[in-house]
Amino acid sequence: MSNWLQHLPILPILVPMLIGALLLLSSDSRHGPRIALSLLAVLLQLAVAGGLLAVAGGWVTAPWSGTIGIYALGNWAPPFGIVLVVDRLAAVMLMLTATLGLAALVYSIARWEKAGVHYLPLFQFLLMGLNGTFLTGDLFNLFVFFEVMLAASYGLALHGSGGPRVRAGLHYIAVNLFASLFFLIAAALMYGLTGTLNLADLPLRVAALDAGDRQLFHVAAAILGVVFLVKAGAWPLNFWLPAAYGNAVPPVGAIFAILTKVGVYALLRLGVLLQESGVAPAPFGGTWLFYCGLITTAVGTLGILSAQKLDRLAAFLVIVSSGTLLTAFGFTGTLLTGPAIYYLISSVLGSGAFFMLIEMAERNRKQGADLLAISFEAFGMESSRHDTEHPDEMVGVAIPAAMAFLGLAFVACVLLLTGLPPLSGFVGKFALLGASLTSLPHAPLLHVGLFITALILSGMAGLIALSRLGIRVFWDMERQTPHLQWLEAGPVGALLLVCLWLALAPEGTMAYCAAASESLYDASAYIRTVIPYPPEVVGP
């Protein structure tokens, strides 16, 4: 029983890698088997993520002692060998990736997969990169998985081709290549100073550095922090994001919703471990991160209000959710982290569903209709020709099922993304607000005030912008009812149902998130688990 469970942590990386490679070998014309294979891979990942979630949560007897699991690749003991580390937070992120990946993949079967070449293998490699970043316990492997993820994302961002996509992709690739070079500089500096790349070994070695070297280490950590902030889409490093996300094809935009959270995750993970050594470099936490997140939220909110197209609006919503998370993680104390993880889950699922939904809603509309509508609004040239011509014709027309679904799903997405009851966005935001008020005696009053203001204002701005554009999209009389397929409506509906479930039964998830944050902040347990790894035989 525990024999095969022991090998569970490597599967989220192996499965997409092998199946992605197999998909590369088969020709693009054999649709059926290729799709079946990709679906199988994602379902397997979902099952493995579920298993890891159960093992890390302590529902199933773990093959390792404690809640943190270790997988030593090739059975080489850390710190010299490379390890994968599974704790509750990593398991939650794996589950989130697999869920979103399944929805995006099913959605893309209907049409988007055929818009270009090699969509399915790239999709698998993207999942592999994501899973790897969440699991790895080694700084250089973090870089490698980042690169795997980014290389796949470059291909996916350009999927479908076309002028605007290539232009946005060019900026996206240039910025991220630049950031990757900085990652290398930081990793090399850290290795040069401490002689280790293992994330658990690093804080132990840093504590032993003398004052001069310690300053140099701070420089390295600052460079690394900047890299993660670029990935997280923090202001002022996020100008590439709206164009790249907004122009990507919808299922890719949906899976990109989790890409920014990778930066947030890396910041959180490394920040906690480095704080253990008594070194808390600036970008990894504290007031600095708090204000950075606050400004990001503010810029995202302004972007939401100024966006004239739904896909751009969705990209700005991703920035706002990133900013909110950075603010919460930079907040004094650790009380906010549990609710923030819950918020992360809900916002990733919500924005994923939203990216897919807007494309369905925008179908059959004239190009640039939004822009025209908004300039009409601004200049007071409201066109009223419909009302005057045939005033009675529209009365009593039955709403087509497709429109009803789209409308309901849109309302659900708006509720989710702006944090209004009764969906999980509200539960997440409410828990964040509650936690920030609870931490009041320890946290400065100014911070609490700013945090609450930012949370409420960004939600309100989202509501204004979404309802304005929603009216334009759904009450547009010139449109024809879009033709929907089950394969497209299904994933969106399923993601929203998951959010509904998260809202109806939040106790379990919330408790899990709280436990995840607790074990995350117990950095000494993480270090103890990774470093004194007895060289024992793993597996048969």
Place this chain on the structure above:
Amino acid sequence: MELTLSLAIGIMAGSGIYLVLRPRTFQVIIGLSLLAYAVNLFIFAMGRLRLGAPPVITPGLGSDPALYTDPLPQALVLTAIVIGFATTALFLVVLLASRGLSDTDHVDGREPEEE
């Protein structure tokens, strides 16, 4: 030797950053390549500079670590070179696609308006 190496890294990184900030896509890709070279040399230097010391255990030399240079940065450089090469090649393709689609090699896909 230290001075030569640091000057080389510094000059390449400086030129790379200058070129990355230029408006033409070709300048950007050359800048990124120069930066990548600088970073690779930097990683190499982080294993400390040693002359004539092999990175892998050699039969005649014994197993004293002091006789060898640090092999890890060299392995890291290999990985970094491969990844850098692949992503640069990809960027080159996107650059050509952008040139083909927009008929200009400006990074924004259109020529700046003349004053």
